[in-house]
Amino acid sequence: MSDSKDKGGKFLLGAALGAVAGAIAGIVMAPKSGEETRKDIKDAGSKAVKSGKEAGCKVFDRFKKKGEKCCEEKKTDEKPEKKTEEKKAEEK
Secondary structure (H helix, E strand, C coil): CHHHHHHHHHHHHHHHHHHHHHHHHHHHHCCCCHHHHHHHHHHHHHHHHHHHHHHHHHHHHHHHHHHHHHHHHHHHHHHHHHHHHHHHHHHC
């Protein structure tokens, strides 16, 4: 199951990089003055950074949730063992 999520993440990363590359190619090939082209490249770069930060935050949140879930499962798993050990100690 995690393998399919990994493939989905790779696909989205590839699509985002392709979109950025296409935007840059379109800007460079457009018949504009140097000043206009530089502004367009700067704007495209800013958008790429913003979308990269958003994607990074989503990945961080996903891992954070998985980590919290793992910790909760571990706590849940440990509780029955502690109770069993306490009961054994009381029986002696």
